[in-house]
Amino acid sequence: GEDVEQSLFLSVREGDSSVINCTYTDSSSTYLYWYKQEPGAGLQLLTYIFSNMDMKQDQRLTVLLNKKDKHLSLRIADTQTGDSAIYFCAEKRADTGRRALTFGSGTRLQVQP
Amino acid sequence: DADVTQTPRNRITKTGKRIMLECSQTKGHDRMYWYRQDPGLGLQLIYYSFDVKDINKGEISDGYSVSRQAQAKFSLSLESAIPNQTALYFCATSSPGATGELFFGEGSRLTVL
Numbered sequence: 672g673e674d675v676e677q678s679l680f681l682s683v684r685e686g687d688s689s690v691i692n693c694t695y696t697d698s699s700s701t702y703l704y705w706y707k708q709e710p711g712a713g714l715q716l717l718t719y720i721f722s723n724m725d726m727k728q729d730q731r732l733t734v735l736l737n738k739k740d741k742h743l744s745l746r747i748a749d750t751q752t753g754d755s756a757i758y759f760c761a762e763k764r765a766d767t768g769r770r771a772l773t774f775g776s777g778t779r780l781q782v783q784p
Numbered sequence: 785d786a787d788v789t790q791t792p793r794n795r796i797t798k799t800g801k802r803i804m805l806e807c808s809q810t811k812g813h814d815r816m817y818w819y820r821q822d823p824g825l826g827l828q829l830i831y832y833s834f835d836v837k838d839i840n841k842g843e844i845s846d847g848y849s850v851s852r853q854a855q856a857k858f859s860l861s862l863e864s865a866i867p868n869q870t871a872l873y874f875c876a877t878s879s880p881g882a883t884g885e886l887f888f889g890e891g892s893r894l895t896v897l
């Protein structure tokens with residue numbers, strides 16, 4: 672498809688793990704990203720993964736990449752209330768020719784105490 | 785001070801009015817972007833500029849124009865605002881490095897009545 676797809680909403684309890692999924696569009700995308708948007712703020716880069724990697728871990732964050740299925744996931748271990756935000760998946764598509772990123776619709780993560 | 789500053793942060797205007805959103809950055813990046821965010825639709829690219837003399841249309845440029853006044857300044861104009869341009873607008877910058885990470889401003893919320 673043409674769109675980067677994400678589910679719109681995820682609710683978890685504090686201390687549980689969160690898994691946010693994304694299906695991207697371009698099998699030749701070189702970098703895949705996860706951005707976080709807190710209320711009233713712009714997007715901030717959380718982490719990224721290069722396309723020749725299957726997994727990347729950074730403290731509580733684990734990114735898994737399945738190139739065959741064009742599937743990207745973000746796992747947040749021991750989710751905290753401060754993790755409540757909107758999470759955007761993005762890809763650097765080869766067809767744009769200029770490296771502008773293509774974003775998904777965002778997944779709103781709600782962490783319940 | 786923020787590295788990417790957008791003004792105004794909030795604006796309410798009427799149909800047919802001309803509106804300018806301004807963006808300035810202190811990161812020294814050559815590349816600047818304007819995105820639009822609508823609930824459930826993620827971010828859509830309006831225009832991008834890779835240097836002062838390089839301006840490119842994004843996915844949804846109709847009804848918008850831009851001006852790159854200097855390396856640090858990139859403004860977005862709505863010549864005749866219409867209600868479906870009500871949205872949250874983000875300016876972003878990037879360096880030409882391989883990862884293509886975007887750095888976002890805090891957003892400008894525009895309401896067109």
